[in-house]
Amino acid sequence: xxxxxxxxxxxxxxxxxxxxxxxxxxxxxxxxxxxxxxxxxxxxxxxxxxxxxxxxxxxxxxxxxxxxxxxxxxxxxxxxxxxxxxxxxxxxxxxxxxxxxxxxxxxxxxxxxxxxxxxxxxxxxxxxxxxxxxxxxxxxxxxxxxxxxxxxxxxxxxxxxxxxxxxxxxxxxxxxxxxxxxxxxxxxxxxxxxxxxxxxxxxxxxxxxxxxxxxxxxxxxxxxxxxxxxxxxxxxxx
Amino acid sequence: xxxxxxxxxxxxxxxxxxxxxxxxxxxxxxxxxxxxxxxxxxxxxxxxxxxxxxxxxxxxxxxxxxxxxxxxxxxxxxxxxxxxxxxxxxxxxxxxxxxxxxxxxxxxxxxxxxxxxx
Numbered sequence: 001x002x003x004x005x006x007x008x009x010x011x012x013x014x015x016x017x018x019x020x021x022x023x024x025x026x027x028x029x030x031x032x033x034x035x036x037x038x039x040x041x042x043x044x045x046x047x048x049x050x051x052x053x054x055x056x057x058x059x060x061x062x063x064x065x066x067x068x069x070x071x072x073x074x075x076x077x078x079x080x081x082x083x084x085x086x087x088x089x090x091x092x093x094x095x096x097x098x099x100x101x102x103x104x105x106x107x108x109x110x111x112x113x114x115x116x117x118x119x120x121x122x123x124x125x126x127x128x129x130x131x132x133x134x135x136x137x138x139x140x141x142x143x144x145x146x147x148x149x150x151x152x153x154x155x156x157x158x159x160x161x162x163x164x165x166x167x168x169x170x171x172x173x174x175x176x177x178x179x180x181x182x183x184x185x186x187x188x189x190x191x192x193x194x195x196x197x198x199x200x201x202x203x204x205x206x207x208x209x210x211x212x213x214x215x216x217x218x219x220x221x222x223x224x225x226x227x228x229x230x231x232x233x234x235x236x237x238x
Numbered sequence: 239x240x241x242x243x244x245x246x247x248x249x250x251x252x253x254x255x256x257x258x259x260x261x262x263x264x265x266x267x268x269x270x271x272x273x274x275x276x277x278x279x280x281x282x283x284x285x286x287x288x289x290x291x292x293x294x295x296x297x298x299x300x301x302x303x304x305x306x307x308x309x310x311x312x313x314x315x316x317x318x319x320x321x322x323x324x325x326x327x328x329x330x331x332x333x334x335x336x337x338x339x340x341x342x343x344x345x346x347x348x349x350x351x352x353x354x355x356x
Contacts, residue, residue, distance in 0.1 A: 014252065018248055031311055038312055042312075050294075051296070052315045056319060060316060067320040067323075070324050071327045074330065227323075
C-alpha cells in the first residue's frame, strides 16, 4: 500500500514537472531562432534539399558521430554478452545434433518470399540512404531497412551463416571512413565534419550537397552492418 | 493538434514509468522502457511542430525563399531520427542482458536477484 502511494506520488511529480512544459508549447510559437537560421540559410550553406539531413549530418554532425558510437558500443555489448565464449560449447552441441539445433525450418512460403524480397529490400535500403539529402530518409533509416533484409533471410534459413569477417570489415571501414571524412572537413573546409570540401553541385540533384551523401552512405553501411550483427548474435545465442 | 500528440506521448511516458516501478520481471521492465522511449520520441516530435507546417524538405512545392513559417522545426526531427535507432540498439542490449540472466539463473524475476540488495 505504502509502495503504491509512493509510485502514484512519483507519477504525479512527473506530471507536475511536465505540465508547464506542455502548456508553453502550442504550435503557434513558430520556429526558434536556431531553427529559423537553419531554414533560412541551410540550403545556401550546405546545398542539401532535406534540412533534417543538413542538421543530422552537418550542423549536429558531432552529435550524430556520438550516436553512431553509442550504437557501436551497444552492438559490442550484445555480441560480448551473447556470443563470446559460446562458440566452443555451441560447436559441441552442433556435432551431437546435426539438424540445425532443433530449430524448425522456415516454411516454403517464407523461404520464397525472403528470396524474392531480399534483393528488393537491399535496393530500397540503398536508395533510402543514397537519397537522404533529397527526400525523406537517410543513413539510419536505410541501414535499418538493410538489416531487416538480413533478418528476413535469417528467418527463412536457420542454418545460414553470415560472413562475419565481411560484417566486421564493413562496420569498421565505414566507421573509420566517417571520421576520416570529418577530418577532411577540418583540413579542407570550415571545421570537423564540414561537408563543404566537395563542390556543392546543383541544388536538388543526386550529386550535390558536398560530402553529405558520402557521410550518409557510410552511416547507412555502418548502421546496417551493426544491426545485422545484433540480429545475428541474438540468433546464434539461442 | 499538438496537444493531442503531447498528451499521447505523456501517457506513454507515464505508462512506461509506472511499468518500470511496479513490474518485478526484467522482460516487462524492458517493455516499459521501450514505451517510455517511444513516449519521449513522440513528445520531441510534437514539440517541433509548427501549425500548418510541412516537412522541411525543399522541392517544387516548397521554395527556399519564404520557407520560414511554412515548415516544422528540423532540429527535433533530426534528434528523434537518430534516437529511434539508438533506442532499438539499447533495447537489444537490455534483452541480451535478460537472456544472460535467464541462462545463469533460470528466472527473470527481480526478487530472485539478491546480490546487490541492501
